[in-house]
Amino acid sequence: xxxxxxxxxxxxxxxxxxxxxxxxxxxxxxxxxxxxxxxxxxxxxxxxxxxxxxxxxxxxxxxxxxxxxxxxxxxxxxxxxxxxxxxxxxxxxxxxxxxxxxxxxxxxxxxxxxxxxxxxxxxxxxxxxxxxxxxxxxxxxxxxxxxxxxxxxxxxxxxxxxxxxxxxxxxxxxxxxxxxxxxxxxxxxxxxxxxxxxxxxxxxxxxxxxxxxxxxxxxxxxxxxxxxxxxx
Numbered sequence: 001x002x003x004x005x006x007x008x009x010x011x012x013x014x015x016x017x018x019x020x021x022x023x024x025x026x027x028x029x030x031x032x033x034x035x036x037x038x039x040x041x042x043x044x045x046x047x048x049x050x051x052x053x054x055x056x057x058x059x060x061x062x063x064x065x066x067x068x069x070x071x072x073x074x075x076x077x078x079x080x081x082x083x084x085x086x087x088x089x090x091x092x093x094x095x096x097x098x099x100x101x102x103x104x105x106x107x108x109x110x111x112x113x114x115x116x117x118x119x120x121x122x123x124x125x126x127x128x129x130x131x132x133x134x135x136x137x138x139x140x141x142x143x144x145x146x147x148x149x150x151x152x153x154x155x156x157x158x159x160x161x162x163x164x165x166x167x168x169x170x171x172x173x174x175x176x177x178x179x180x181x182x183x184x185x186x187x188x189x190x191x192x193x194x195x196x197x198x199x200x201x202x203x204x205x206x207x208x209x210x211x212x213x214x215x216x217x218x219x220x221x222x223x224x225x226x227x228x229x230x231x232x
Contacts, residue, residue, distance in 0.1 A: 002154060004021060007021070008020075009051050021211060031196035031197060031203045032188065044189065061076075100146045109151060116145040123141055137164050141171075
């Protein structure tokens with residue numbers, strides 16, 4: 001579904017990604033791991049078109065989409081929940097959700113307004129509230145729900161549980177697993193590597209912008225190198 005090949009990216013003079021290669025098959029969950037500052041968010045932002053790569057390619061379903069703008073990547077079928085959530089603070093919960101509603105590229109409308117509210121019951125009682133009136137956990141639920149309203153083929157979650165209370169974190173992981181069980185492909189970044197590894201089919205570990213470890217999650221969970229590369 002998504003193939004990243006020998007990707008390099010810079011922020012000014014800083015060379016952040018060094019030849020990253022990664023593959024996401026349809027219906028699979030990939031956990032992207034690494035310590036802070038190792039290039040995880042830059043990789044996602046390069047895939048999504050916010051950062052233009054200096055070398056390498058991004059392919060979506062066999063087509064070269066390297067450097068395509070974010071709105072084009074969204075229309076191709078990638079839902080993105082960015083670090084920091086990115087909801088519209090001046091729009092209500094209802095408006096945040098409905099403005100993103102559309103059928104998937106295959107015409108599917110599996111994720112409806114009603115289904116999102118059923119997945120995140122807290123949002124049902126907040127439909128008239130502005131985005132800025134929500135708690136951090138509610139904002140994260142809204143961000144995920146808004147991405148699901150686009151009926152994506154791949155859902156990308158960057159630090160979906162950062163800064164949230166433990167009960168909310170548990171709820172977010174429950175939803176991530178439920179999404180995975182629907183057969184939607186996911187790319188998940190989170191600091192809790194144990195939970196990422198438990199909810200992923202494949203793991204990719206970045207260190208200083210390079211892939212230093214990748215493979216099936218069940219196998220890498222038992223690999224001592226995983227903790228070494230993550231500094232835990």
